[in-house]
Amino acid sequence: MRAQRRAIQTITIWVKRQPPKVKALMAVVAGMASLVLLRAVVHDHDNLFVAAEAVHAIGIALLIYKLTKEKTCAGLSLKSQELTAIFLAIRLYCSFVMEYDIHTLLDSATLLFTLWVIYMIRFSLRSTYMDDKDNFPIYYVLAPCAVLALLVHPSTSHNIVNRIMWALCVYLEAVSVLPQLRVMQNTKIVEPFTAHYVFALGVARFLSCAHWVLQVLDTRGHLLTALGYGLWPSFVLISEIVQTFILADFCYYYVKSIFGGQLVMRLPSGVV
Template sequence: MVTPIRTSKRNPITVLVGWVRRQPPKVKAFLAVVTGMASLVFLKFVVHDHDNLFVASEACHALGICVLIYKLMKEKNCAGLSLKSQELTAMFLAVRLYCSYVMEYDIHTLLDSATLITTLWVIYMIRFKLTLSYMEDKDNFATYYVVVPCLALAFLVHPSTSHSIIHRIAWAFCVYLEAVSVLPQLQVMQNTKIVEPFTAHYVFALGIARFLNCAHWVLQVVDTRGRLLTALGYAFWPPMVLIAEIVQTFILADFCYYYVKSVFGGQLVLRLPSGVV
């Protein structure tokens, strides 16, 4: 009697991820752009009120912060977290809150207030309560490399509304700083090469939040047939807002790819190859 040969069925997601990995960088970039555009089309027809995407973005950010709080309270360990990235986040949130109070107080102001409070709590825990587990040698990103250029760019390109020039520059500064605030965290993960689950979940939540935020602005421009651009101001400011949103998304896109690959591969710990950041 001949024993039938059993062929193992491979997970289609694993096959797809393997195929993408074998592609050259230009093809990967093209696939990322196509995937992003397809996602925008999907959201356009599924989400009727596109302003809800902005609320969903802030909710994802808050969820990421909650993951950090759970990690700090359960494990009493802050290894793998970037204090500098949290400080940059607190900085742009504080500036944005100030601008919101004097320029356009709304529900987003309350959401930002809650996010700022929890971010300050994370900073307090890392700096004063969990100092021994803080990987200061790995958190070596020079923050002035992003703060100074963002401030200089804000002086040059800012909204042209009727508000005070100080408020308009401050608003532009928080937009630019938000786009690059995650860079120190990515640097820490690149230095360690191994990312524990809670930190990976947090950064992935930031990636989703950045994408939803970017989708909100892009779809709002499409819905208003470009009128939103003139509502934001004139000259270089409207395109700079969109560029900042796109930059935020693409900064985290590479990490999100490896995160999804790790999850589908059943790995609890994310291992990053060289050159991700």
């Protein structure tokens, strides 16, 4: 185990010494290698999307455990949870009126868990809520996403309102974690359960992104045509990629902390 830690520390030090362009290239190569591995191992790529939703649900379960057992919501962003509830509610609405399937049931469960977390933060554990650290203005997220949804949305045969709501859901999901990252940026110290939750979000976002990318490759681009025409298909993929890269830096330091035997993450300046 010590030899493994020394090897990881050596690699970490080497990576830190590399210029930003080299680090970016390494991240891209690692992502592509992961996609190739997933394509070879997972034959039905729809399972990746189900796995993403399951990992998200696990992350929410960790939060509920933290709130109920430790009786504190310190380090958690209420605004991120509210944004999550909003996009899940919109996605559920779209599922019921556009395409009801297994994902509707999974989203229903995740929404209920998220609403429970919001209730705990707002009422039961309000005294431990770090209101001064959760200072990311929520309208910085809602307003741009709403405008973008009005401008770029699916071109399917569904009602225009439903199509705009669908687009709003996709865009909100891509940036809903930003308030949580701001809280961690303000505190610089991330306790274990919050770190596990955000890492679970990062894994879920990567699996979801991998699902869309591999589906496009498998259908040789025909999936983009099925999503409609214009800018919308490209924006769906861009949103998935944005979600992944927003959390990539945090996930790197999370893995580094875990292998380094640290129970509490300490983020350096400039991270997230």
